[in-house]
Amino acid sequence: xxxxxxxxxxxxxxxxxxxxxxxxxxxxxxxxxxxxxxxxxxxxxxxxxxxxxxxxxxxxxxxxxxxxxxxxxxxxxxxxxxxxxxxxxxxxxxxxxxxxxxxxxxxxxxxxxxxxxxxxxxxxxxxxxxxxxxxxxxxxxxxxxxxxxxxxxxxxxxxxxxxxxxxxxxxxxxxxxxxxxxxxxxxxxxxxxxxxxxxxxxxxxxxxxxxxxxxxxxxxxxxxxxxxxxxxxxxxxxxxxxxxxxxxxxxxxxxxxxxxxxxxxxxxxxxxxxxxxxxxxxxxxxxxxxxxxxxxxxxxxxxxxxxxxxxxxxxxxxxxxxxxxxxxxxxxxxxxxxxxxxxxxxxxxxxxxxxxxxxxxxxxxxxxxxxxxxxxxxxxxxxxxxxxxxxxxxxxxxxxxxxxxxxxxxxxxxxxxxxxxxxxxxxxxxxxxxxxxxxxxxxxxxxxxxxxxxxxxxxxxxxxxxxxxxxxxxxxxxxxxxxxxxxxxxxxxxxxxxxxxxxxxxxxxxxxxxxxxxxxxxxxxxxxxxxxxxxxxxxxxxxxxxxxxxxxxxxxxxxxx
Amino acid sequence: xxxxxxxxxxxxxxxxxxxxxxxxxxxxxxxxxxxxxxxxxxxxxxxxxxxxxxxxxxxxxxxxxxxxxxxxxxxxxxxxxxxxxxxxxxxxxxxxxxxxxxxxxxxxxxxxxxxxxxxxxxxxxxxxxxxxxxxxxxxxxxxxxxxxxxxxxxxxxxxxxxxxxxxxxxxxxxxxxxxxxxxxxxxxxxxxxxxxxxxxxxxxxxxxxxxxxxxxxxxxxxxxxxxxxxxxxxxxxxxxxxxxxxxxxxxxxxxxxxxxxxxxxxxxxxxxxxxxxxxxxxxxxxxxxxxxxxxxxxxxxxxxxxxxxxxxxxxxxxxxxxxxxxxxxxxxxxxxxxxxxxxxxxxxxxxxxxxxxxxxx
Numbered sequence: 001x002x003x004x005x006x007x008x009x010x011x012x013x014x015x016x017x018x019x020x021x022x023x024x025x026x027x028x029x030x031x032x033x034x035x036x037x038x039x040x041x042x043x044x045x046x047x048x049x050x051x052x053x054x055x056x057x058x059x060x061x062x063x064x065x066x067x068x069x070x071x072x073x074x075x076x077x078x079x080x081x082x083x084x085x086x087x088x089x090x091x092x093x094x095x096x097x098x099x100x101x102x103x104x105x106x107x108x109x110x111x112x113x114x115x116x117x118x119x120x121x122x123x124x125x126x127x128x129x130x131x132x133x134x135x136x137x138x139x140x141x142x143x144x145x146x147x148x149x150x151x152x153x154x155x156x157x158x159x160x161x162x163x164x165x166x167x168x169x170x171x172x173x174x175x176x177x178x179x180x181x182x183x184x185x186x187x188x189x190x191x192x193x194x195x196x197x198x199x200x201x202x203x204x205x206x207x208x209x210x211x212x213x214x215x216x217x218x219x220x221x222x223x224x225x226x227x228x229x230x231x232x233x234x235x236x237x238x239x240x241x242x243x244x245x246x247x248x249x250x251x252x253x254x255x256x257x258x259x260x261x262x263x264x265x266x267x268x269x270x271x272x273x274x275x276x277x278x279x280x281x282x283x284x285x286x287x288x289x290x291x292x293x294x295x296x297x298x299x300x301x302x303x304x305x306x307x308x309x310x311x312x313x314x315x316x317x318x319x320x321x322x323x324x325x326x327x328x329x330x331x332x333x334x335x336x337x338x339x340x341x342x343x344x345x346x347x348x349x350x351x352x353x354x355x356x357x358x359x360x361x362x363x364x365x366x367x368x369x370x371x372x373x374x375x376x377x378x379x380x381x382x383x384x385x386x387x388x389x390x391x392x393x394x395x396x397x398x399x400x401x402x403x404x405x406x407x408x409x410x411x412x413x414x415x416x417x418x419x420x421x422x423x424x425x426x427x428x429x430x431x432x433x434x435x436x437x438x439x440x441x442x443x444x445x446x447x448x449x450x451x452x453x454x455x456x457x458x459x460x461x462x463x464x465x466x467x468x469x470x471x472x473x474x475x476x477x478x479x480x481x482x483x484x485x486x487x488x489x490x491x492x493x494x495x496x497x498x499x500x501x502x503x504x505x506x507x508x509x510x511x512x513x514x515x516x517x518x519x520x521x522x523x524x525x526x527x528x529x530x531x532x533x534x535x536x537x538x539x540x541x542x543x544x545x546x547x548x549x550x551x552x553x554x555x556x557x558x559x560x561x
Numbered sequence: 562x563x564x565x566x567x568x569x570x571x572x573x574x575x576x577x578x579x580x581x582x583x584x585x586x587x588x589x590x591x592x593x594x595x596x597x598x599x600x601x602x603x604x605x606x607x608x609x610x611x612x613x614x615x616x617x618x619x620x621x622x623x624x625x626x627x628x629x630x631x632x633x634x635x636x637x638x639x640x641x642x643x644x645x646x647x648x649x650x651x652x653x654x655x656x657x658x659x660x661x662x663x664x665x666x667x668x669x670x671x672x673x674x675x676x677x678x679x680x681x682x683x684x685x686x687x688x689x690x691x692x693x694x695x696x697x698x699x700x701x702x703x704x705x706x707x708x709x710x711x712x713x714x715x716x717x718x719x720x721x722x723x724x725x726x727x728x729x730x731x732x733x734x735x736x737x738x739x740x741x742x743x744x745x746x747x748x749x750x751x752x753x754x755x756x757x758x759x760x761x762x763x764x765x766x767x768x769x770x771x772x773x774x775x776x777x778x779x780x781x782x783x784x785x786x787x788x789x790x791x792x793x794x795x796x797x798x799x800x801x802x803x804x805x806x807x808x809x810x811x812x813x814x815x816x817x818x819x820x821x822x823x824x825x826x827x828x829x830x831x832x833x834x835x836x837x838x839x840x841x842x843x844x845x846x847x848x849x850x851x852x853x854x855x856x857x858x859x860x861x862x863x864x865x866x867x868x869x870x871x872x873x874x875x876x877x878x879x880x881x882x883x884x885x886x887x888x889x890x891x892x893x894x895x896x897x898x899x900x901x902x903x904x905x906x907x908x909x910x911x912x913x914x915x916x917x918x919x920x921x922x
Contacts, residue, residue, distance in 0.1 A: 193647070198711075213653060
């Protein structure tokens, strides 16, 4: 009788939440769990707070100088860049998504995943390849001159605004493509049929129905592309096209004014936050607009020149966004391989691998802890803390670097002062300029990247799975090892891969927070490209592209199954 | 009444796989037809061919006497004046209920459109939900919006693709009767596709039972049940078992429970040559053909019983070893293994020659 009662109460409590087997004795443990998301949230909030408060700090001469000279240009540049990349990526991404999702043309299957490949190349790599190829001294213009004479007045200036915009469109259109394609795949053909049964032809159906219905996804993709654009440092640095990120870098490392840099950063942060708010809006609309995938997703069969023109369109995009840069990198790398592949190159590689590995381990562990914390205590406050903790991804690397550097410098000074007063020891700087600073910065920025795959893997462990496991007599660590871990494994692996590659490609945080003389592949590329030594930049870039291909292949294999 | 829709020997194939083969039927104006069959029988494909979403490779589809689909011709769906209610409703999630229903009325004046939408909202009983979005509605409400949206442009023909399959069973029954009333009130001609016979019986005037891309029988619900044209229809519609028997003459057949007298001379295929005296046949016995009667000399053992509320469906082993079903009022509660008296009480005979046993299953 007693056993029965206990069984009943156990049942009713465990249906409320997965883990509610905790009595009052576990109350204190709950605080330990709940603290984790808050600590991570603080890690994000401190840099943001630091940057924003700097806006109200007293302004010095440097700031005045910046406002008069740099800032207007930066604002104009940023405006045109955002406008150009946003509309270009939208046009390219949406049209490619529609064609591959709804139409049938030669090579459609291949292109539907191959068009994601440009994501494997960091934008700054595409940028320096484009400059190396199409600039005045590059092979294309040189060849043209030898054929057509020295006067190539019609050839567009690659270094100009248009050049940056085109490079970024080619680098960032896959974000729009990916999301829009998802929307069109789930509802494109069906909504067209519904429109047709109500008397609209296909063209009307596309513009009046399919496009408006996919709007949240398209807008979400554009927002991602824009956030990447605003955060980009490497591409604009290669092109010498001043935006906020390069201005922040120059203010700090050129004019040695941390306060001016952080004031610039505070302006950038305002723009980014406006983006985040808009993105969240679109995302919430996506949730409502979700439709079930229709079983019969027959495609519009195109024939003759119409079909082949789509093949041509997709091929040209893929050629310029992926094949050409990769081929040129390969050629350059082959040329310089014998002289550049030496002890130093191995050192860059080693540094990159070391940083990426530690960052991936740290970030995934924290993400796991956060995910478990929410699983155990899914109250609104904890969830909100996780929301804040994962916002770091939206912060541009330059902003985050400054936002983390300032408080760490402050803590460092404070620590050395204490050490001085208490023990009379000259400690010097303890944290600043160490790998710890870099890892904290990476973790803050890339937590969202590792959080989402681990979180979605955790969603598959429903509370009834836990109950079934308990019912079979397993609990605690045994349950973790035999049930949770096997289910989470894939998600953790994906998360680690993504963070690994992202950290490897990351440029501004690495540049601005690394220990003195600590060079990675990305740093090497920055240094070589700022001297215009494209060939020397190619060898480290090849390693980055190879690493970058890995998660794309992983993703494609997962989704094409 | 005039013929609205005519399908003549249509054929549809995905690559080499023939999905619809040599299929024909006609539908009168104002009638509600139904294609009934197990999943994968090609019924939805027929619907999509009529709508113009799929081409046909042979045959002809005529609407109001005009060809809309032929082997190498397919009038675009938007020019057919055929409305469709999709299985997943395909409501436009970014539009309100009013905008969804009014979507197909783009050629109407604003005033006219508003009044038509209002009228339809009344008809489907959603008068106060006009400003809501699809995700704020229940499944049944969404279904009604989909119906109203398809009816709004007054299509010549309305197609309904498994319209109730996403609803729970209790709602399904009520809504299917309601939909019939709505369709009849709008004087609509419609074709419904479903795998659920209760649904088909509730809505349709005439039903085509489909199997492997072909229509096995196009008839009223009554005839499908009581006069199935072949073994497949007999098995698919309702419950029943086959008992071996022997034809005595074209009107009489003997089975172990007695001699059955048919009201029409032969019940197998029209060109049947086998129903003469002495031919072995399988006779379809429905649960209501066998009546419980304690006085009857024939005793059968209860093998299985399913309580149905008003009735109990008994599975019985006959003295000769055959199995039969019997529907008995539920106060006759017998235990498993018990022998009960039964009597054959059937006023017609459905029999199929034993030689085609394998052909249709």
